Amino acid sequence: MTLTGVGGAGKTRLALRAANLHAESAGVDGLFASLESVQDARRLPRAVVRALGLADQSTRDPLDVVIEALTEQLNRAAAWRSKPVTYVLTENDKILPPPVQEMLAARTGGDVVRIPHGHNPFGEDPVAFAALLARIAAPTSVAT
Structure with missing residues (x-):
């Protein structure tokens, strides 16, 4: 920074x-x-x-x-080693092509969510992207 x-x-x-x-x-x-x-x-x-x-x-x-x-x-x-990870793959990304993103996502061993956006999904559809992040970050229910 x-x-x-x-x-x-x-x-x-x-x-x-x-x-x-x-x-x-x-x-x-x-x-x-x-x-x-x-x-x-x-x-x-x-x-x-x-x-x-x-x-x-x-x-x-x-x-x-x-x-x-x-x-x-x-x-x-390295949080991805011990915490759940979800990689948001932007399918129309011209800066970081999807095959490169797939390689990075595979290294985490986490889930992959594909979205039809470019490199800046917040800029393209901020409301939908924020909602997606909220769904990803929401705690999952655990059966007791």
Whole structure:
């Protein structure tokens, strides 16, 4: 995510809020690296390692340390591995063709719902798409 704007507009606050909401919903810890004091781009990787509180890895490339830590975090957070997934396949998508979407959907092992829309179903029919998402997200009844 990239947020731009003048100082004091609330970019950091917005980013932190969005990250925390995502982390909570994914069941993982959020990470934040304040980099406002970094003046030299060559010092950025080490600054990220320090800001994220990663163990001293002075003998390793700092970029490798960050990538490894984030990869571990993402692997733990992959919701489609432990939660029900429904892939909404847009059949008239010119940006992400249906065969590519089918491949992505197959990786999740979840249900696939096909709709006759392009890449932006919210833009094409927002009411119908919102209703579809509500039906998908609705809790299923469990026999007791």
